Amino acid sequence: MSGAPVSTGVLGARQAARALGVSQAALRRAGMSREFSVSEVQRLGEHPPEWLVAQRSFVTQAYRFALDPTPAQERALTSHCGASRFAYNWGLALVKDRLERRERVRGAGYRELLDDAQVERLARGVEVPWTLAELRREWNLAKHERAPWWAQNSKESYSSGLDALARSLESFSDLDSKHGRRRGARVGFPRFKRRGRGRGWCRFTTGALGVSSRTRIRLPRIGHVRTHEPTHKLQRRLHAGSASVLSASISEQARRWYCSLTVETQRNDRPASRPDQIVGVDVGIGHLAVLWTHPDDRVENPRALQRAQRRLRRYQRKLDRQRRANNPGCYRPDGTAITGRRPSRSSTRRRATGRTLARAHARARHVRRDAIHKLTTKLAATYGTVVVEKLNAKGLCRAGNRGLRRAIHDAGLAEIRRQLAYKTAWRGATLIQAPTFYPSSKRCSGCGTAKAKLSLSERTYRCEHCGLQIDRDLNAARNLAALATRVAGSGPETQNAQSRPPNRRCTENPHKTRPRRAAGRP
Helix, strand or coil, X not given: CCCCCCCCCEECHHHHHHHHCCCHHHHHHCCCCCCEEHHXXXXXXXXXXXXXXXXXXXXXXXXXXXXXXXXXXXXXXXXXXXXXXXXXXXXXXXXXXHHHXXXXXXXXXXXXXXXXXXXXXXXXXXXXXXXXXXXXXXXXHHXXXXXXXXXHCCHHHHHHHHHHHHHHHHHHCCHHHHCCCCCCXXXXXXXXXXXXXXXXXXXXXXXXXXXXXXXXXXXXXXXXXXXXXXCHXXXXXXXXXXXEEEEEEEEEECCEEEEEEEEXXXXXXCXXXXXXXXXXXXXXCCEEEEEECCCCEXXXXXXXXXXXXXXXXXXXXXXXXXXXXXXXXXXXXXXXXXXXXXXXCCCHHHHHHHHHHHXXXXXXXXXXXXXXXXXXXXXXXXXXXXXXXXXXXXXXXHHCCHHHHHHHHHHCHHHHHHHHHHHHHHHCCEEEEECCXXXXXXXXXXXXXXXXXXXXXXXXXXXXXXXXXXXXXXXXHHHHHHHHHHHHHXXXXXXXXXXXXXXXXXXXXXXXXXXXXXCCCC
């Protein structure tokens, strides 16, 4: 049985699906009840029936299509994304108002010289909606007054905004994030969304959605929208019954609309063409990847952002001139900005320049994504064992200069490892991740001697022990390929090749005496 260990009690559909390693839709198709006892889940995990074994071969993936909507459909898409943003901001304002009201109740209680228990009891009398169900109930009570136009859009648009808010509040109240045990930066309190900032987004989970024809996608309240590219790959899976659409998300980026269909499908990919061959992949900046094969292979880095820098600089200078011309009161005569004044005025030409700049960034992003997808697909379809290094890209960017940071972000080093994780699983291949501090570049691939220091300017590795001279990246790829042989022969130590996040609890002050704040919602 996969997932976290289960204790006593009754499990919901989401917890049972996670423990069994399947989706909730798979449980519904099997006719299972909404609640599961712990003993039943343990029995199914230890002795899985045939339907459960078959469902574990299903994966959840997304098919993303660019759309070519009509002007009327584009207005409807914009309206749905605006409705999602409106519901998010309305819910956030309600939560902040209830929290402030609760603090006022606490202050009044302390002024009346009540004890802590009585004050907390009075404060808990002010209900703060924190979950999706609570936010949705408050929205249904207030939508006729606050948004009398709510019937113009699908109910899913408002629900998606409230769901995004509920997820943000849950992440904010997560103890792992507050105490540094969760990867990434600490999650702050949600902030309001502003029109024109970020990307418009809306998700549909119910209603008439899916692929209606070879070049059409059907969305609730919007209709059949034409796609920019054919949908025959997903359409064949849907007609064969090997896939089902779970949700559809629409988004806007650089004046282009996209639709991502989240699909539960059964993958029947061909196994790797060379199942017994091991490849070491050293990702970098000079070359996107250097492969240790026979003969060795080097994948060129497209450098999409670097090649677009000339156009980007021109568009950004033009946009800055237009911003200053539209807001002369926000800048001093010497050109410096005045603190506290935001250049809010715009013009038609300035908005057109902003769209041109966004399209240039989008093109660089697409070129980078295409190159990474082609590389990872080739590796997963060819080799039975792929060894990569789990680089700390954020740490590398923190230590380097501006040019190095830009080059690292332009290469997308972490994205290569993320795509290899699921593509190798689809093909039945093995992915081994070397630890973050594994000395793949400093160690000699001939004799195994490791250097104490190796600067980035040394592109040729010269071993002082055995006299080996080899390209630096090729030496690292060769060491990664040799790591797979050592890990496979070590038996129980196979897990040592997986890099784990640092245990930040050991860095906390062991002499703390102040109790921690209780977990969960306020």
